[in-house]
Amino acid sequence: MKAIATIKLKLPNNNVFLETMKQYSYSANKVIDFGWNIKTYSKRELHDLTYHKIREETQLPAQLVCSSRDRAFEVLKACKFQKSKPIMKEYLTIRYDSRSFSFRSNKNNYYISLTTINGRIKFPVEIPECYWKYLDYKVCSADLILDKKERLFLNIVMSRSIKILNSNNIVGVDLGINNIAVTSQKQFFNSSQIKLKKLKFKHLKAKLQAKGTKSAKKLLKKISGREKRFMTWVNHNISKSIINKVEEGTIVLEELKGIRKSKVRKKQRFWLHSWSFYQLQRFIEYKAVRGGIKIIKVNPRNTSKICNSCGNLGSRCKSFFTCSHCGYSLNADLNASFNLAKHTSISDCVSAEVIPPFLTCDTKA
Numbered sequence: 001m002k003a004i005a006t007i008k009l010k011l012p013n014n015n016v017f018l019e020t021m022k023q024y025s026y027s028a029n030k031v032i033d034f035g036w037n038i039k040t041y042s043k044r045e046l047h048d049l050t051y052h053k054i055r056e057e058t059q060l061p062a063q064l065v066c067s068s069r070d071r072a073f074e075v076l077k078a079c080k081f082q083k084s085k086p087i088m089k090e091y092l093t094i095r096y097d098s099r100s101f102s103f104r105s106n107k108n109n110y111y112i113s114l115t116t117i118n119g120r121i122k123f124p125v126e127i128p129e130c131y132w133k134y135l136d137y138k139v140c141s142a143d144l145i146l147d148k149k150e151r152l153f154l155n156i157v158m159s160r161s162i163k164i165l166n167s168n169n170i171v172g173v174d175l176g177i178n179n180i181a182v183t184s185q186k187q188f189f190n191s192s193q194i195k196l197k198k199l200k201f202k203h204l205k206a207k208l209q210a211k212g213t214k215s216a217k218k219l220l221k222k223i224s225g226r227e228k229r230f231m232t233w234v235n236h237n238i239s240k241s242i243i244n245k246v247e248e249g250t251i252v253l254e255e256l257k258g259i260r261k262s263k264v265r266k267k268q269r270f271w272l273h274s275w276s277f278y279q280l281q282r283f284i285e286y287k288a289v290r291g292g293i294k295i296i297k298v299n300p301r302n303t304s305k306i307c308n309s310c311g312n313l314g315s316r317c318k319s320f321f322t323c324s325h326c327g328y329s330l331n332a333d334l335n336a337s338f339n340l341a342k343h344t345s346i347s348d349c350v351s352a353e354v355i356p357p358f359l360t361c362d363t364k365a
């Protein structure tokens, strides 16, 4: 299996980079113009029609002309049935590959080299400590991005083949509302503190929404961002703690499709909708892959209703599960996690999709 990590570096604002992005965008728009007008979706044809023209009109080197053409081609294809012509933004994210960029080290110093309108520019970078563990990964590609606050970032995508270790250790992870996560290794992640914090955010947001002034809206946006970062932080911590305890083997997760519909009482709907279960699952997945742990996802049907001891249907009263057939009783979420751990027959498994992580950690510019 392949583990992917993204190293995000803040670059000092540099006019050459900005001008390169601008010309890259010009080039992509030119390709879109041609493709859109004559309705061609052939990469070869688009190349023949635009390449020399763009080389004459811009200072972009060949690799970046081709890279911008590829980006334009993808947009054209995606917008095939759209009524209006797509337009690329002024400072378009540049996609670099191994021919147009490099990331190398020399005696613990790291250097980036990027192709620009002024040729290759090489400069030293400082790698934040949180990324050191990925420095032995293979360098794949990089994106040069100008964000909304007009800061320049280089996102370097690194990958490494990970060998899944064979082990009989199977751990079920049940996600829910009273406990964000419960594992069959008896790890409980209670949500009460987090719920309190989220309620505070909810009241504050409702107050600001009612106010409706310009400054209130601005503050609302800021608070929403703060809440999102808080949840991401919570999910990182929970996933890290789960992976550290599992160490090796297989983690069984529920297929989340439909979680918002199932097992919802009206009172719980707010929590269910405001929770970022998908993010938590994604974090568990990518951290597992990096640690050589296998992930499988199963249909969660009945995992909370069946007794993990005898397999009969039991009953749930608040957070407690009781089985009238064998008399077994325990925490309902723990019962569900035990069931998930047992739930590994291939027919029920849905292959896990591993989504690359997105770490945010900035260097000092």
Ligand SMILES: [Zn+2]
Pocket (backbone or CB within 6 Å): 307, 308, 309, 310, 311, 312, 323, 324, 325, 326, 327, 328
């Ligand atoms: Zn039972």
